[in-house]
Amino acid sequence: MLYRKFPKIPELELSALGLGCMRLPVKDGDAAAIDEAAVEKMFVAALESGITYVDTAWPYHREQSEPVVGRTLERLGARGKVNLASKSPVWLVKEEGDWDRYLDAQLAKLKTDHLDFYLLHALDAGRWNNLRKLGGLEFLQRARRDGRIRHAGFSFHDSHETFTNIIDGYDAWEFCQVQYNYMDDDYQAGSKGIAYAAARGIGVIVMEPLRGGALARVPDPVLEIFGSWKTPRRPAEWALRHVLDRQEVVTVLSGMGKVEEIAENAAIASAARPNSLLAAEREVIARARDFFKEKQKVPCTTCAYCKPCPNGVSIPEVFAQWNNASMYGDRKGASSWYQGQYVKAGSGADQCTKCGECLEKCPQHIEIPDRLEEAHAYLTAAS
Ligand code: SF4
Ligand code: SF4
Known part of the structure; x- marks a missing residue:
């Protein structure tokens, strides 16, 4: 496993691959019925492969991800071996005291007295405005001071412009989590956003490197494009390598649901150094991207300049x-x-x-x- 550092947290190295806990194995297709025995095996495999970052959130698996992660870490005696991240459900916060109530409930569910990384979850322009009115940033300061959280950040889903507003709106961000993959260079925060955050010393954690699995299950023409490269690689490897090639990226989260996926992705993260892709490899990825883009229905770049619509159309x-x-x-x-x-x-x-x-x-x-x-x-x- 390779390890990378956050610009503002130089004493800490994180594994380049993190374990996302939003797509854990479940029983009978019920998202809330997590298969804890299978999860335990996954955590053992993750620890053995050198993964040191575990990411969960209040709503994952209909609020069952956090308690399962807490119990699993406790059973394995592994709380001290990982950096544990969870996220504040900002959309549920209706008054100032709710911030502390949710965090304290999360600490109890996760069976810990502190979170190493705590994020304001899925920020967009509306949530950003609301959370400032409700004292969300003051809450982060308070929770950091009293030791319930070590490092504060946010995860994000909105336009690039909103992303830069949020980055510039709080001096004490230490990291952010953004959706990024070879199809999303210009989507949401995008490549520009990653560079913007890094230039301000804010470490970047990437989610959705496989675009919800779509980039792991590519159609035959894309398989042919990838097959033109001299070394056989699975589509998921191309996608992960693209993200890990960015030196601004500290950790890439993958919602792995099987032990085998952890082993495969850990092997990739153990070899993919920043800025190591050859121009010819980038060209292969660009050809795959072009194939998908040709299938677009409309040439919308999601820049959001057309917003707001007076009738509220997204x-x-x-x-x-x-x-x-x-x-x-x-x-x-x-x-x-x-x-x-x-x-x-x-x-x-x-x-x-x-x-x-x-x-x-x-x-x-x-x-x-x-x-x-x-x-x-x-x-x-x-x-
Ligand atoms: S419709 Fe046009 S303005 Fe609106 S997001 Fe798409 S490209 Fe930008
Ligand atoms: S109502 Fe339709 S035409 Fe008018 S701004 Fe909104 S999306 Fe555009």
């Missing part, structure tokens, strides 16, 4: 789901996400009144209202 998010459905061949998954996250919340494409206000703001000159109508038809037809 324009880039809707286009992202439409593109995902087409690029990764998962229309059912994208449709279900679109309807659950956006239509139900009143921010789907069906709220567009075709007022035209967004049109001149789009640098890609997308006919937004017409394309939204198509996206909605596509993403609702399968249900």
Whole structure:
């Protein structure tokens, strides 16, 4: 295993591969029924492979991930061997005292008196505004001072602009966690965001290196592209190597559900040094990216310049789901996400009144209202 350092925490080295606990093995397909015996085997394999970072969060596995992680570390006597990370469920915080109530409940679930890394979970522009009104940043200072948390950061899902606002909005961030993979160079925080954070001394933890598994199960034409390289490599290896090539990345989290996956990914993380990809290897990855991008439905870069829409349409998010459905061949998954996250919340494409206000703001000159109508038809037809 290779180990990397956070710029602001030079005394600490973390394994380049971290164990994400949001896709643990379960019984009978029930997300809350975690198979603890299987999890214990995974943790043993992770520790043996040199993994020193374990990441969980309040909502994972319908709130069962944290207690399982706590019990497993206790049974193995391994709490002191890992850096334990969890996340504050900021969307559940309604008043200032809630911050402490959730953290104290998490410490009890995780059977520990402190978290090595604590994140404000899944920040976007709305949550960022709310949490500041509710004293979220003062809470982080307080929890750090009294020793309940060692290092404070945030995880993120929104536009690049919001990312830089959050980075600049609090001097004491030590790390951030962003979605990043070879398809998301320009999505959310993106490559620019990773560089922006690192330039300010903020360490970067990467999640979704395989884009929810889509980059591990690539179609035949992409397999052929990867097969053109002189050494055989699995698609997941190409994806992980792309992320680990970035010197700003301290740890990449993978939601591994099997012992074999831990062994395979640990072997990759033991060999992938920063800035080690050859130009020809980057070219192979670029060709795979081009294949997927050609399948996009709409050339939306998710820059979010079109926002806010006066009717609350989540324009880039809707286009992202439409593109995902087409690029990764998962229309059912994208449709279900679109309807659950956006239509139900009143921010789907069906709220567009075709007022035209967004049109001149789009640098890609997308006919937004017409394309939204198509996206909605596509993403609702399968249900
Ligand atoms: S055209 Fe539709 S999406 Fe664009 S601003 Fe108007 S309502 Fe919003
Ligand atoms: S529709 Fe245009 S302005 Fe809106 S996010 Fe996409 S590319 Fe940017």
